[in-house]
Amino acid sequence: MDSDVEDDNSFDDPEFESIIKDVERAIDQDIYPERISQGSSGSYFVRNTNRDIVGVFKPKNEEPYGPMNPKWIKWFHRSCCPCCFGRACLVPNQGYLSEVGASIVDAKLNLNVVPTTKVVKLASKTFNYSKLNKAWTRTVRFTSEKLPESLGKRVKHGLPRKAGSFQRFVHNYKDADFHLRRFEAEPLPEETAKEFQLLFEKLVVLDYIIRNTDRGNGNWLIKYDKFELEEHEGEEEADECIVVSVPHISIAAIDNGLAFPYKHPDSWRAYPFHWAWLPQAKLPFSEETKNLVLANLSDMNFVQELTDDLYAVFKQDKDFSKNTFDKQMAVMRGQILNLVQALREGKSPLRLVQMPVITVEKKRSLSGHKRTISDSFTQSFQDKVPFFSWC
Structure with a gap:
């Protein structure tokens, strides 16, 4: 059994915990997670006892370069093209932590664009297991048939639970690319376009802070509810009024597993933010x-709280390295510092991604003097230093 996370699926979110408990009951009732055919890793649609899809589960050991990844293309990639293996700026096989980390940043800043995501442990015969695990399962099931019913249920599966990210499923959303093409032909009404601009800016804030290396228009979602005409009769039959409801739009930032690098991407493979080519990226950040x-x-205290929250999640991994985590946070602080400057100077998302990248390491000043973020910010861009202390 994995020891990456606690055995008990207990959370400080009662609604989320209720969903997970229902999922576990569904698996006990042979309502198994279904592997998603798209993508380069083992990821699964998870159902509840009503057979409704309630989440997407991505096990750690089935990530693109994990030992149990069921997709042969990444095995071929790792075996035959080791020189191009993986993304050199990311920590291998920690994508599930990145998914959860994005949810933490989203919640901390009240962006509300990332569906709630937490580390969960699940077992299902539809997951990809080794031959040894499968042989052990057959033995356990045979043994359970000889045991009293109360004991037999406790060893029903015989499969080790897998640690992974569980993200709540969002309904009636489509790939952003689908809607963006439609918006070119059918421009949004003014009020809805403003709403979409604000949501887009929240996506930019999230992606820039976590330094997402995989944000194409196919891995964020849009839900667009068009307006409807409603007729209401007046006091007299001849009197009727027509109410036009304003179209509503929402976005969901999914697929956040390739973020939180421990260094900035190399220039030869920079992993650009694809939203930077959208017209919305040319507008300055709004006052909202x-x-x-x-x-x-x-606020440096807020940034430290965010770092502490991320540390509490990342340290659960059995391969956790404090030194590597500190490097990841140094990159994140640099991103935050750039973002703060861009917001204060009225830059656009496009101008933001054109700013020189920096890394901010947290150190204690020798003089004991603690600077504010404004002081650090000023020193950074006046002196043009790529690496400096955040005290």
């Missing part, structure tokens, strides 16, 4: 976005 995130991101 500044009011939402700027005060918190300028």
Whole structure:
């Protein structure tokens, strides 16, 4: 059994915990997770006891380069093209932590674009297991038939639970690329376009802070509810009024597993933010976005709390390295510092991604003096140093 995370699927979110308990009951009732055919890793649609899809589960050991990845293309890649293996700036096989980390950043900043995601442990015969695990399962099941019913249920599966990210499923959303093409032909109404711009800026804030290396238009989702005409009769039959409801739009930032690098990507393979080519990226950040995130991101205590929250999750992994985590946070602080400057100077998302990348290491000043983020920010961009202390 994996020891990466606690054995008990207990959370401080009662609603999320209720969903997981229902999923476990569903698996006990032979309602198994279904492997998703798309993608380069083993990921699964998970159902509840009503057979409704309630989440997407991505096990750690079935990630693109994990030992139990069921997709042969990555095995071929690793075996035959080792020189191009993986993304050199990312920690291997920690994508599930990145998924959860993105959810933490989202919740901490009240962005509300990432579906709730947490580390969960599940077992199902539809997951990819080794031959040894499968042989052990057959032995356990044979043994359970000889045991009293109360004991037999406890060893029903005989499969080790897998640690992975569980993200709540969002319904009636489609790939952003699908809607973006439609918006070119059918421009959004003014009020809806403003709403979409604000949501887009929240996506930018999230992606930039976590330094997402895999944000194409196919891995964020849009839900667009068009307006409807409603007729209401007046007091007289001849009197009728038509109510036009404003179209509503929502986005969901999924597939956050390739983020939180421990160094900035090399220039030869920079992993650009694909949303930077959208027309929305050319508009300066709105006052609404500044009011939402700027005060918190300028507060070093807030940034430290965010780092502590991420540490509590990342340290659960059996391969956790404090030194590597510190490097990841140094990159994240540099991203935050750039973002703070861009927000204060009224830059656009496009101008933001064109700023020189920096890394901010947290160190104690020799003089004992603690600078504010504004002081560090000023020193960084006046002196043009790529690496400096955040005290």
